[in-house]
Amino acid sequence: MRIPSGGRPVEEVDEFDLIDSIQRSIMLHKSTRLSLGIGDDAAVWTPRPGRQIVLTTDTLIEEVDFRVPWIEYRDLGHKALAVNLSDIAAMGATPRLVLVSLGLRGNERDREVIEFYQGMNGLARQFRTVIAGGDISDSPHGMVISITAIGEGPPKGLPLLTRSAAQVGDVIAVTGALGLAAGGLRTYLYDLRNLDGRPVMREHFDRPTPRVREARVLLRSGVRAAIDLSDGLYGDLPKICAASNLSALVDATKIPVPSSIRWVFTDWFDLAVRGGEDYELLFTASPAVFRRACQAFRRLGMPEPIAIGTMQEPGADGPEHKLRKQNGQVEVVEPGGFVHFGPKR
Amino acid sequence: MRIPSGGRPVEEVDEFDLIDSIQRSIMLHKSTRLSLGIGDDAAVWTPRPGRQIVLTTDTLIEEVDFRVPWIEYRDLGHKALAVNLSDIAAMGATPRLVLVSLGLRGNERDREVIEFYQGMNGLARQFRTVIAGGDISDSPHGMVISITAIGEGPPKGLPLLTRSAAQVGDVIAVTGALGLAAGGLRTYLYDLRNLDGRPVMREHFDRPTPRVREARVLLRSGVRAAIDLSDGLYGDLPKICAASNLSALVDATKIPVPSSIRWVFTDWFDLAVRGGEDYELLFTASPAVFRRACQAFRRLGMPEPIAIGTMQEPGADGPEHKLRKQNGQVEVVEPGGFVHFGPKR
Numbered sequence: 001m002r003i004p005s006g007g008r009p010v011e012e013v014d015e016f017d018l019i020d021s022i023q024r025s026i027m028l029h030k031s032t033r034l035s036l037g038i039g040d041d042a043a044v045w046t047p048r049p050g051r052q053i054v055l056t057t058d059t060l061i062e063e064v065d066f067r068v069p070w071i072e073y074r075d076l077g078h079k080a081l082a083v084n085l086s087d088i089a090a091m092g093a094t095p096r097l098v099l100v101s102l103g104l105r106g107n108e109r110d111r112e113v114i115e116f117y118q119g120m121n122g123l124a125r126q127f128r129t130v131i132a133g134g135d136i137s138d139s140p141h142g143m144v145i146s147i148t149a150i151g152e153g154p155p156k157g158l159p160l161l162t163r164s165a166a167q168v169g170d171v172i173a174v175t176g177a178l179g180l181a182a183g184g185l186r187t188y189l190y191d192l193r194n195l196d197g198r199p200v201m202r203e204h205f206d207r208p209t210p211r212v213r214e215a216r217v218l219l220r221s222g223v224r225a226a227i228d229l230s231d232g233l234y235g236d237l238p239k240i241c242a243a244s245n246l247s248a249l250v251d252a253t254k255i256p257v258p259s260s261i262r263w264v265f266t267d268w269f270d271l272a273v274r275g276g277e278d279y280e281l282l283f284t285a286s287p288a289v290f291r292r293a294c295q296a297f298r299r300l301g302m303p304e305p306i307a308i309g310t311m312q313e314p315g316a317d318g319p320e321h322k323l324r325k326q327n328g329q330v331e332v333v334e335p336g337g338f339v340h341f342g343p344k345r
Numbered sequence: 346m347r348i349p350s351g352g353r354p355v356e357e358v359d360e361f362d363l364i365d366s367i368q369r370s371i372m373l374h375k376s377t378r379l380s381l382g383i384g385d386d387a388a389v390w391t392p393r394p395g396r397q398i399v400l401t402t403d404t405l406i407e408e409v410d411f412r413v414p415w416i417e418y419r420d421l422g423h424k425a426l427a428v429n430l431s432d433i434a435a436m437g438a439t440p441r442l443v444l445v446s447l448g449l450r451g452n453e454r455d456r457e458v459i460e461f462y463q464g465m466n467g468l469a470r471q472f473r474t475v476i477a478g479g480d481i482s483d484s485p486h487g488m489v490i491s492i493t494a495i496g497e498g499p500p501k502g503l504p505l506l507t508r509s510a511a512q513v514g515d516v517i518a519v520t521g522a523l524g525l526a527a528g529g530l531r532t533y534l535y536d537l538r539n540l541d542g543r544p545v546m547r548e549h550f551d552r553p554t555p556r557v558r559e560a561r562v563l564l565r566s567g568v569r570a571a572i573d574l575s576d577g578l579y580g581d582l583p584k585i586c587a588a589s590n591l592s593a594l595v596d597a598t599k600i601p602v603p604s605s606i607r608w609v610f611t612d613w614f615d616l617a618v619r620g621g622e623d624y625e626l627l628f629t630a631s632p633a634v635f636r637r638a639c640q641a642f643r644r645l646g647m648p649e650p651i652a653i654g655t656m657q658e659p660g661a662d663g664p665e666h667k668l669r670k671q672n673g674q675v676e677v678v679e680p681g682g683f684v685h686f687g688p689k690r
Contacts, residue, residue, distance in 0.1 A: 035501075040436070040507050040508050040509075040588070041401060041432040041433075041435035041436055041508070041572060041573060042399045042400055042401035042432050042433060042435070042436045042438070042496070043400045043401070044397050044398070044399055044400075044436070044498065044505060045397070045398045045399075045400065046395070046397050046398065046501040047398060049394035049395050050391070050394050051391070052380070052390070052391050053390045053391065053392060053398070054387045054388070054389055055387055055388045055389075055390065055442070055444055055477065055478065055493075055495065056386060056388070056444070056478065057444040057445075057446045057478070057479055057491070057493055058446065058480055059446040059448055059480065059482050059489065059491055061448055061482060061483065061484045061489065063485070063486075064483045064484065064485065065482070087386045087387050088386075088387060090386040090387070091385070091386055091387045091389070093387070097400070099401070099402040099493055100402075101402045101403065101404040101491050101493075103404055103406055103489065132400065133401065133402065134402055135402060135403055137404050137406060137409065137410070138406065138409045139406045139409065139489075140408070140409065141408075141486030141487055142486055144406065144448065144484075144489050144491075146402070146404055146446050146491035148400075148402055148444055148446075148493035149387075150400065150495075151387070153389065156380070156391040160389060162385050163385050163386070164385075228386060243385070
């Protein structure tokens with residue numbers, strides 16, 4: 001049970017006082033290229049001349065994407081920003097600034113709102129990103145967090161990481177283990193205690209790390225196709241297949257699933273491939289580029305990416321996502337990770 | 346009463362089919378500087394080298410900022426975009442692209458969602474702005490529309506319009522009449538029919554025009570201080586006063602209130618100064634610059650801005666917002682337009 005923190009409900013706090021407190025709590029960190037931040041009609045920023053600008057937005061809605069009794073406001077701020085920075089990373093770009101649009105119930109404590117911004121700012125600083133503006137509005141039916149992240153890529157003409165750049169014969173790889181975040185969600189859903197792996201699972205679920213650094217190493221090593229794993233392998237790999245018009249063959253035995261997940265959950269394989277929210281990068285690269293990327297990761301002391309399959313010519317009916325099972329049999333996978341609307345799969 | 350439109354509830358529609366339909370309905374309009382739009386992890390855009398980039402975000406929440414039985418989806422799309430383009434205009438910048446994050450109840454018809462995007466796209470095209478990306482999520486308690494608009498300003502070093510640039514002796518002026526949008530809201534609130542001015546009031550409330558062109562003429566004429574009137578004159582003028590650390594004296598008789606509002610509402614003055622949502626520009630300029638701006642508007646066949654007061658040295662207790670009433674008496678105005686939280690004023 002979370003102990004209610006101090007402070008006053010924001011509905012009793014003057015809106016401008018609240019914005020002032022937020023501003024003070026995150027003003028420590030400034031960017032020289034940001035000439036106007038919070039406090040005018042809009043933020044003003046001058047990117048490096050000729051750079052490609054990468055823009056993404058993602059909204060988290062209470063009771064759909066998060067539950068306040070489960071997550072601390074500080075972690076919520078971290079996570080809301082992380083999922084957006086992850087999209088910037090998946091393009092191979094460097095996050096520079098974010099705008100935060102926050103809808104509040106009104107019964108949040110002012111201290112909690114400040115903690116939310118502090119959690120966000122902690123992650124922002126880690127990636128030298130600035131909270132440049134946003135707005136706060138009234139959202140009586142539940143918190144709404146909408147973040148837009150803006151990043152800088154290489155100059156125009158130079159490649160970024162896209163979903164459509166996979167080639168036949170490419171290695172399919174991921175930057176880290178899958179299933180920990182889904183395991184973390186399980187510990188909340190079923191109130192699982194006394195689990196050795198619980199802190200790690202919850203850390204992955206509550207405070208995912210956007211793979212910004214990894215993405216840049218991949219791009220520099222010659223990788224061109226990537227996506228971040230927000231909807232799970234089975235949700236996101238089909239997007240690379242569709243955008244590149246290729247099939248994918250994944251080797252079930254090579255999917256990296258931590259033993260903490262295998263030991264605890266009988267459906268650990270499903271958690272790993274459909275659970276989502278891992279925010280690792282899924283990428284494809286020629287075997288030579290993949291080797292070069294692995295070397296670069298080793299040199300930098302970063303955990304090496306893990307090969308899990310191969311890109312192939314599309315089938316007669318178009319791109320297919322296939323799985324080679326432990327017994328050697330190959331089956332076509334029904335796509336599907338987390339889906340917002342439509343018949344649940 | 347709005348007649349329910351055809352189509353299927355979006356909760357029965359495949360998310361990717363819906364996104365495809367949206368994409369098709371707005372793909373007609375492209376920008377050469379947008380190298381990657383909807384369909385990857387993020388949009389990629391290359392601004393003109395050295396330009397200042399202006400960024401703003403605003404969220405509209407159902408039952409707080411709009412009511413679906415009152416507004417057509419097409420108009421809702423228009424309005425949601427207009428309030429964001431208005432913030433870009435208030436900086437003197439030119440809108441270039443927008444990201445749209447949409448939370449849906451699930452019982453909206455697919456046709457209605459398409460209409461929403463079409464309404465948005467109609468306004469976007471008018472200002473050569475591109476819908477470059479976004480996301481759709483599940484928001485069971487009501488629609489949430491979060492838009493981020495990105496504009497280009499002049500090269501770094503050249504001025505924009507800010508709240509803090511007002512000077513003692515500046516004329517305070519607005520680009521158009523006040524109170525029509527608040528009148529439009531009244532016609533919905535009290536179901537007023539058979540009112541001559543109703544169509545115009547509703548047009549201003551449902552489909553405000555962001556003053557993008559006006560802002561650029563003001564900036565070119567030498568104006569430096571501006572804000573857009575979203576919270577009403579009494580809500581927004583104090584922001585210029587605070588940011589510029591000056592007082593403002595407004596002449597009540599000079600505030601432009603259309604006769605359609607004066608005739609119908611006994612509290613027409615309050616509607617004009619506190620009603621909000623007019624999205625006219627409020628700006629200040631030296632008398633010489635103001636004359637130059639008026640000439641420029643005349644030359645371009647645009648309705649001239651209207652002077653309503655003067656910027657003055659701050660009072661002993663700091664910036665004050667004062668009103669000279671019809672009888673010549675000057676009183677200090679309690680600030681306040683629309684406020685999200687805090688004691689209602």
